[in-house]
Amino acid sequence: MTTTQDAKTKGALVLFSGGQDSTTCAAWALARYERVETIGFDYGQRHAVELEVRPQVLAALRGIAPQWDARLGEDHMIDLSLLGQISDTSLTRDMAIAMQENGLPNTFVPGRNLLFMMVAATLAYRRGLDVLVGGMCETDYSGYPDCRNDTMQSLEQSINLGMATDMRIETPLMWIDKAATWEMARELGGDALVEMIRVDTHTCYLGERGALHDWGHGCGQCPACDLRARGWRAFQARRAEAS
Template sequence: MSSLSISSAGTGHHSRALVLFSGGQDSTTCLAQALTRYEHVETLGFDYGQRHSVEMEIRPSAREALTEAFPEWRDRLGEDHVLSLDVLAQIGGSSLTDDVAFAMQADGLPNTFVPGRNLLFLTLAGALAYRRGISVIVTGVCETDFSGYPDCRDDTMKAMQLALSLGLERRLLIETPLMWLSKAQTWQLAHELGGDRLVELIRRDTHTCYQGVRDQLHDWGYGCGNCPACELRARGWAQWRGGMV
């Protein structure tokens, strides 16, 4: 677990959390965990001109599926917020926002990297948390099974936690439950949180595919099966089902 997590989470004054929720496997797992720990949980999504905009379309149904499958979470799940960040598409240069093929860049990062994306996400999440009286921000970034994105690293999260706490003059915690987990371990965490019901919900009701494909259902969920996000999700599923956790 991330070193940013605290043992008292979900108790005392840390009773309200804001989950950065894209509708994908990772953020849905984080949302499920937050609903087991906090009295009140709100969600935040970002429309930044992503090519796989289908993730914005399935977010509401994924939230609803959680409360249908786990009625005990319904009273804890609060408001959903969506903010526009089309400035990222205006900057361009990423295969997630431009119609270009997936490839590696000269700097060693994949061109799926959207510079500043998570930094902006967390800054706006901090501002919203301030207005909503929330002290915990939960995000599904990961340094173990990721594409090399520098804004997913533990050091970046610690720096953002400090900057937001100072800049808002309010103690904010950034929790990263998946920071040191592989994709197989993320599937395992979902199973520990909600058993086969949650695993099946994540498999069928979430979206990860960068191509936005929703008409091909694989063992691990919907997707094209070829983009980096699908390959990572499929590999993690195979390792988890094979007991390689």
């Protein structure tokens, strides 16, 4: 289990949805920082079931390792329903998932990650935390422009200029695919963490829990389920090759 710590930081605030990526990021932060808090957002998302699984996933994270239990602090739930009110996407409306004329899927919620990070930075400022951890990735993703590394670097600069702070945005999944994300979880918390992520977390855009597939719960058809399933199978194949 990884236990590397960064003693130079005051602590980390993890953007935590209750999904695979944010749970892996939470484990990553718990393996590095002595103080870790989490923040979630209720923005009127269609897959609001992710908000329901968050408490049990956080409780399960505490059970992975005693030091994680000691390090994991307060969880903050923020009402960002305004975002759902002003957006018109398949994640905030009951509409079919489709591609748009601009080449982006209509699952893209404009400004979502920008707003998430700004709100997280505001809370981190008050809580005395100086690292923001997010699961953004541009290696294996749906093409969202607010998941790109350039976006996060620019946002970090803007936050520090606008708040006169020295915060750092960490995106540990930025340059890895979903199979490597599963492998990161295994390296951080062993098979126990992998199984917890598989069974307890939620990623499906349609909010379906239903039957438990080999890769987890979900509709099995939406882009989020497809990425997660393909990543799981590639992860299993890589493990089989290595054994």
